[in-house]
Amino acid sequence: xxxKILTKHFHIKDSHKIxxxxxxxxxxxxxxxxxxxKPEEILEEVKKSNLRGRGGAxxxxxxxxxxxxxxxxxxxxxxxxxxxxxxxxxxxxxxxxKDPHMLLEGxxxxxxxxxxxxxxxxxxxxxxxxxIRLQEAIDxxxxxxxLGENIFGTGYKLDVKIYRxxxxxxCGEETALLESIEGKKGKPRLKPxxxxxxxLYNCPTVINNVETIANIPAIVEKGGEWFASLGPEKNGGTKxxxxxxxxxxxxxxxxxxxxxxxxxxxxxxxxxxxxxxLKAVIPGGSSVPVLRAEECDINLDYDSVAKAGSxxxxxxxIVMSEKTCMVRALQxxxxxxxxxxxxxxxxxxEGTGWMLKIINRIVSGNxxxxxxxxxxxxxxxxxxxxxxxxxxxxxxxVMSFIDKFRDEFEYFAINKKSKVE
Amino acid sequence: xxxxxxxxxxxxEILTTPDKTILQVAxxxxxxxPHYCYHPGLPVAGNCRMCLVEVExxxxxxxxxxxxxRDGMVVRTDTPQVKEAxxxxxxxxxxxxxxxxxxxDQAGECGLQDYYMEYGQYxxxxxxxxxxxxxxATPIGKYVILDxxxxxxxxxxxxxxxxxxxxEEIGIFNRGDHSEVDLFPGKELNNRYxxxxxxxxxVGAMTCRDFRFKCRVWYLEEFDSICPGCSRGCNIKIYYNxxxxxxxxxxxxxxxxxxxxxxxNRYWMCDDGRYGYKFIDENRIMYPLKGKEEVxxxxxxxxxxxxxxxxxxxxxxxxxxxxxxxEELFATKKFFVDNYKLENIFLPDEDIFTGDRDDxxxxxxxxxxxxxxxAIFNIxxxxxxxxxxxxxxxxxxxxxxxxxxxxxxxxxxxxxIKENGIKLVYLGTxxxxxxxAADLVFPISVFAEKEGSFINVxxxxxxxxxxLEPLGVSMPEWVxxxxxxxxxxxPVYYSSYMNIFKHMIxxxxxxxxxxxxxxxxxxVLVEL
Numbered sequence: 001x002x003x004k005i006l007t008k009h010f011h012i013k014d015s016h017k018i019x020x021x022x023x024x025x026x027x028x029x030x031x032x033x034x035x036x037x038k039p040e041e042i043l044e045e046v047k048k049s050n051l052r053g054r055g056g057a058x059x060x061x062x063x064x065x066x067x068x069x070x071x072x073x074x075x076x077x078x079x080x081x082x083x084x085x086x087x088x089x090x091x092x093x094x095x096x097x098k099d100p101h102m103l104l105e106g107x108x109x110x111x112x113x114x115x116x117x118x119x120x121x122x123x124x125x126x127x128x129x130x131x132i133r134l135q136e137a138i139d140x141x142x143x144x145x146x147l148g149e150n151i152f153g154t155g156y157k158l159d160v161k162i163y164r165x166x167x168x169x170x171c172g173e174e175t176a177l178l179e180s181i182e183g184k185k186g187k188p189r190l191k192p193x194x195x196x197x198x199x200l201y202n203c204p205t206v207i208n209n210v211e212t213i214a215n216i217p218a219i220v221e222k223g224g225e226w227f228a229s230l231g232p233e234k235n236g237g238t239k240x241x242x243x244x245x246x247x248x249x250x251x252x253x254x255x256x257x258x259x260x261x262x263x264x265x266x267x268x269x270x271x272x273x274x275x276x277x278l279k280a281v282i283p284g285g286s287s288v289p290v291l292r293a294e295e296c297d298i299n300l301d302y303d304s305v306a307k308a309g310s311x312x313x314x315x316x317x318i319v320m321s322e323k324t325c326m327v328r329a330l331q332x333x334x335x336x337x338x339x340x341x342x343x344x345x346x347x348x349x350e351g352t353g354w355m356l357k358i359i360n361r362i363v364s365g366n367x368x369x370x371x372x373x374x375x376x377x378x379x380x381x382x383x384x385x386x387x388x389x390x391x392x393x394x395x396x397x398v399m400s401f402i403d404k405f406r407d408e409f410e411y412f413a414i415n416k417k418s419k420v421e
Numbered sequence: 422x423x424x425x426x427x428x429x430x431x432x433x434e435i436l437t438t439p440d441k442t443i444l445q446v447a448x449x450x451x452x453x454x455p456h457y458c459y460h461p462g463l464p465v466a467g468n469c470r471m472c473l474v475e476v477e478x479x480x481x482x483x484x485x486x487x488x489x490x491r492d493g494m495v496v497r498t499d500t501p502q503v504k505e506a507x508x509x510x511x512x513x514x515x516x517x518x519x520x521x522x523x524x525x526d527q528a529g530e531c532g533l534q535d536y537y538m539e540y541g542q543y544x545x546x547x548x549x550x551x552x553x554x555x556x557x558a559t560p561i562g563k564y565v566i567l568d569x570x571x572x573x574x575x576x577x578x579x580x581x582x583x584x585x586x587x588x589e590e591i592g593i594f595n596r597g598d599h600s601e602v603d604l605f606p607g608k609e610l611n612n613r614y615x616x617x618x619x620x621x622x623x624v625g626a627m628t629c630r631d632f633r634f635k636c637r638v639w640y641l642e643e644f645d646s647i648c649p650g651c652s653r654g655c656n657i658k659i660y661y662n663x664x665x666x667x668x669x670x671x672x673x674x675x676x677x678x679x680x681x682x683x684x685x686n687r688y689w690m691c692d693d694g695r696y697g698y699k700f701i702d703e704n705r706i707m708y709p710l711k712g713k714e715e716v717x718x719x720x721x722x723x724x725x726x727x728x729x730x731x732x733x734x735x736x737x738x739x740x741x742x743x744x745x746x747x748e749e750l751f752a753t754k755k756f757f758v759d760n761y762k763l764e765n766i767f768l769p770d771e772d773i774f775t776g777d778r779d780d781x782x783x784x785x786x787x788x789x790x791x792x793x794x795x796a797i798f799n800i801x802x803x804x805x806x807x808x809x810x811x812x813x814x815x816x817x818x819x820x821x822x823x824x825x826x827x828x829x830x831x832x833x834x835x836x837x838i839k840e841n842g843i844k845l846v847y848l849g850t851x852x853x854x855x856x857x858a859a860d861l862v863f864p865i866s867v868f869a870e871k872e873g874s875f876i877n878v879x880x881x882x883x884x885x886x887x888x889l890e891p892l893g894v895s896m897p898e899w900v901x902x903x904x905x906x907x908x909x910x911x912p913v914y915y916s917s918y919m920n921i922f923k924h925m926i927x928x929x930x931x932x933x934x935x936x937x938x939x940x941x942x943x944x945v946l947v948e949l
Contacts, residue, residue: 168596185593190467190487343574343593343600345468350513353598357549374546381509384481385470 003230005218005238006211007254010098016133018140021101027146029217030108034154037220042113046216048224050236054091055081055172055209056285056313057389058302065206067196068114074203078111078119079181082210083165083172085124087286087336088316091240092210094252096123096130099214100137104160106213108146109220111158114206119160122177125167135162169340173388174207176342187344188388209314211240231257235301239312243269245319246276258301265296265319276321280404284313286333287393289400310400325418326405330397331359337394348391351382355398367413375409376402426492431499443485443496444472454498455507455536457514457623458575459486462688464584469514469575471536473506474498482506507540516547517598518624519570526633527625533573554601562610564630564692565618569601572626578602578618585689586781588612602626613783616695617688620678631696632676635669636662644888645680647875649744649868650694652786654877654944655679655686659698659869661889672702673889674869684881684943691783701867704851707893710862718894722901724861726908728844729761732822738765738815741798742826743773743788745898746873747882750790750797751925752899752915753826758798760911765818768794770805771828784878789868792876796931796949812837824848826898827865830855848898864895871897872918876947882935883944 009015009024021027033042047062068076080103084092095103103121111119123131138160141147149157163181165171171180175189178200199205215237219227228236235257241264244250248270255264261283265271272278278293283300288311291298298308305312320329338352355378358371379398382391402409411419428435430443430452437446442465447454457469465487473482477495482503485496497503515533522528554569561567574593579602582591590608594601604610610618619629641660648655658680661673669675677698679690709721729737739757741750757763772787794800806814811834815823820843827849830838835858838845847859850867870891874884891897899921906913915921926932931947 190465190484338597341597343595343597346470346510346513346573349574349598349600350516353552354513354516354547354549361549377546381506381513385473385506385510387467387470 002255002259003238004254006095006099006102006214006240007252009102010094015098016100016137018101018137018144021099022144026101027105027108027144029220030105030112030146031152033109033220034112034152034156039113039115042109042220045219045224046113049215049219049227050224050231050234051212051215051219051227052235052302053209054211054215054239054314056086056287056311058312061208061212064196064208065110065114067194068204068206069197070115072204075118076114076116077200077203077205078107078114078116079174079177079200079205079207080107080119080121080210080213081172081174081177081207082121082123082127083169083177084127084210084314085169085172085340086314086316087333088244088282088318089242089285089314090244091242091252091315093127093130094240095210095214096127096134100134101141102214102217103134103210104137104141104146106216107160108151108158109216110206110208110213112156116206117157117159119158120181120200121160121162122171122181123162123164124172125165131162131164138162168342169336170342170388170390173390176388177207178205185342187342188390190387232299232301232303235303239300239315241268241300241315241317243317243319245317246273246321246324247271247319248273255300258299258304261296261298261300261317264300264317269319272319272321274321276323278319279322279324280320280326282310282316282318282320282397284311285316286318286336287311287389287396288313289396290404292404323420325412325420326401326408327359327363327412327418330401331356331363333397334359334394337390341390341394345387345391347382347385348387348394351378351391352394354378355394362409362413365416367416369410369413371413372402372406372409426490426494428490428492428494428496430496437490439490439492441490443474443476443483443488443490443494446490447485447496447498452498453539454485455511455540456486457532457573458577460577460580460621460688462585463577463580463621466576466580469573470510471507473503473510475500475503504540508543511536511541512543512545512547514573515541515545516549517552517570518573519551521571521625525571525625526628527571527622529638531625532623552598554599556601556603560630561604562615564615564696565610565627566630566633567602568626568628569603571624572602573624574600574602575623576602577621577623578627581614581618581621582612585617586612586614591618613691613693613779614689614781616692617679617690620688629676635675636665640664640668641675642888644886646869646885646887647789647883648677648690648694648697649789649875650691650697650787652784652788652791652878653686653782654789654875654881654883655690655694655782656682656883656943657690657694659889672699674698674701682943685877685879685883686782689782691781693783700851701869701889702892705867705892705895706849706852706856706862706864707895708864709894710856710859712860713857718904721861721863722904722908725846725863726905728822728846728861729905729909732844734761734763735765736819736821737761737763737824738818738820738822739763739767739824740826740828741766741768741794742828743768743786743791743794744827744868745790745793746868746871746875747790747793747797747929748873748918748921748925749898750793751929752902752913752921754797755913756902756906756911760906760909760913765820766798767804767806768798768800769808769811769828771808773802773805786878789877790875792878792880792949793874796876796947797925797929808834815843822846825855825859828855829853830858848901850895863901864891864893865901866891866895866897870895872922873897874922876949877944880947880949881944882932882940882947884940 171186176186180186338356379395383395472485778785
């Protein structure tokens with residue numbers, strides 16, 4: 001039985017209510033942190049924990065917090081990224097639905113650590129019931145005095161507000177998220193300056209994923225070393241793996257970092273549906289390079305997946321059976337990125353649209369053999385040349401799908417039909 | 422910041438300061454980095470991605486427009502990787518661009534054309550249908566026409582209206598490859614600087630309603646000048662058409678554009694000044710007139726001399742113009758004040774206190790050289806006369822000869838002159854009611870046809886030159902006063918423009934700190 005941190009209350013009835021959370025020791029860590037620990041001590045524990053950002057980039061959380069400049073005279077903000085829009089990703093939603101108070105406790109501790117007195121939770125517009133549940137949780141926490149003025153009698157003040165997005169994937173990109181909270185169109189900013197220095201309303205800002213923040217109470221409770229010991233080197237803690245696609249039991253499973261991918265597919269998710277053979281897996285949300293079945297014998301932690309030529313990303317595992325037409329699968333992905341490109345910078349704006357036109361043409365039976373090379377050529381022209389990672393997110397699947405399944409693309413382009421259907 | 426750092430670009434070691442970006446340092450050192458969205462007068466956007474360069478140690482290519490230089494930084498703009506990236510970004514720009522250069526007014530000064538020749542020249546791979554957008558050749562505002570399909574979404578126009586005019590009329594609507602530049606709902610483009618949008622648009626998305634289709638830009642020639650529209654003295658380039666005289670109704674000057682001067686107008690100019698160029702070619706006085714008949718210059722000058730001799734200085738009256746150049750004013754002073762001993766010489770307050778001004782460039786004094794009059798004639802604002810009190814003044818002083826430089830006299834004054842047989846001499850560039858009522862009219866060349874100098878509202882002395890021939894026999898005022906001096910047997914005679922300029926600099930007290938051999942291209946501050 002593996003350690004559960006994030007899902008430990010999920011089985012309890014009414015786990016989203018504050019009384020249930022408190023009865024299981026909830027808010028004790030926030031109280032202890034505020035009363036007994038200095039911000040530097042908490043930061044030290046988080047650094048030791050090897051907690052890495054769960055939003056997808058895997059940046060060390062403690063390091064990110066330490067970039068906030070001291071004594072600028074400006075307020076510091078904590079923004080919690082709950083935009084969770086990456087296709088295949090649905091883990092944060094479970095935390096918000098089933099254990100919103102763990103998130104809030106994490107927010108209190110994090111805000112205290114970085115010196116923030118205001119925190120925004122940016123939640124995607126489609127998460128309407130989740131936003132309501134979160135607001136209920138915030139109201140409960142205010143009523144108990146865990147938020148607002150003079151928290152736990154320590155004099156520390158913190159306000160938490162929900163900001164609902166309007167459905168744009170790009171607003172999950174941290175600087176577009178800031179623009180959106182500021183009431184502007186969600187378009188990513190140029191970096192540098194980084195948000196830690198110039199963020200929300202030009203003030204120092206930390207932006208963390210929901211899952212990242214939800215880990216904080218456990219780190220404060222049991223210590224950074226304990227957390228770090230849960231996973232392989234530099235990959236502390238547990239991870240919520242959201243598995244979807246052609247498996248018998250899709251869902252969210254919590255395991256220690258470095259959990260084997262094949263075990264997740266075959267044991268947790270009950271194997272590929274209808275006894276079909278595994279064809280491919282996208283291991284970290286739709287933006288990351290695809291893996292062929294024979295490349296899937298890997299462990300799910302940031303470094304191992306990177307070594308296999310892909311990325312752990314948000315831990316969203318998309319499984320494709322042997323019946324999947326990779327051309328149509330890629331068409332769906334390109335369509336998504338074309339729709340979600342903000343249009344600010346040239347390669348992403350024009351490149352995604354161009355790729356979609358080509359793959360639509362291939363699928364409609366008007367392909368040419370050279371189209372496959374052109375697709376690859378366009379993706380290469382986008383990769384690394386854009387303001388934000390959306391360009392890379394659109395380019396990487398295209399390049400990896402073609403690298404690994406070129407025969408299917410050429411077959412479709414030449415024979416005007418799918419190789420597998 | 423004075424701290425010097427060392428940066429290497431394409432192997433060339435450069436000493437610079439850390440407050441600059443790679444693109445600025447490269448430009449200063451003659452290294453061309455292509456760019457569309459970057460404009461030195463606007464905040465950095467970093468969205469066109471044309472200025473990608475390789476920075477040693479960086480994982481990805483960096484945008485030169487937004488990356489600040491650091492000590493020891495090694496930058497390359499000439500590697501195959503950079504060239505390929507730039508070429509491909511350009512290809513992306515062009516896939517949905519209509520490529521309608523043959524009917525596009527921007528052709529010849531288009532960023533897409535220029536960079537395609539320099540950084541593109543690829544075999545196009547795009548065979549799909551191009552995206553359609555809603556606005557083709559749609560007028561926005563009085564002077565600008567918008568074509569959304571030609572737009573590359575660099576957002577210079579958005580930033581200009583947000584950060585320079587602060588009027589915020591323009592935004593980018595929709596997302597992805599159907600993004601469009603457009604006016605915000607309910608907004609009109611009616612700020613007073615819209616012509617700059619045409620200048621800063623690097624492609625043919627915003628072209629000028631006034632200029633377009635008049636002449637292909639490659640037929641135009643240009644020279645530097647100073648805008649005479651108000652006392653700001655914006656630095657401009659005048660574009661004229663010497664090779665296709667049948668175009669644009671035979672007009673020579675087809676447009677003004679602002680010229681960079683960090684001390685005056687930076688990169689901008691207002692629409693009033695920009696589109697106020699038409700007086701150069703239209704309604705011009707080209708030949709002397711005597712009693713409404715064209716006459717030879719000699720005859721007109723002889724008549725003027727006779728009038729001057731018939732009248733006496735006490736009964737002669739001269740209305741100065743703040744549109745005259747310093748050199749012309751200097752010659753006027755020599756002739757009338759020093760030699761003819763005229764005391765009735767005044768500057769009217771016409772168009773000086775209009776109240777029409779803003780915080781950017783526009784000043785309320787609609788003359789380029791009121792400060793020049795002040796410097797040369799020692800006139801103060803309190804000494805200005807009001808044109809509507811001119812009638813009483815003429816009556817009081819029993820004036821018999823009135824000489825008007827460019828002004829439009831009020832109706833009552835014109836009636837008074839007619840009724841009392843006062844002789845009226847008009848010096849000017851363009852016809853107006855006063856010139857038509859005058860007994861003698863002398864054609865004066867416009868600022869664009871002569872060398873000269875103005876002093877702007879901030880007491881900045883700015884020189885300008887010309888490449889246009891005066892129309893007809895029009896001439897600078899100082900040339901006219903030369904001729905008159907000869908016939909009046911006055912001692913002063915100027916052999917050339919340089920000659921009068923040197924005399925003026927050495928004789929006028931306000932100009933004592935001007936170094937003849939070293940006049941800054943951005944002008945010199947004078948003491949008034």
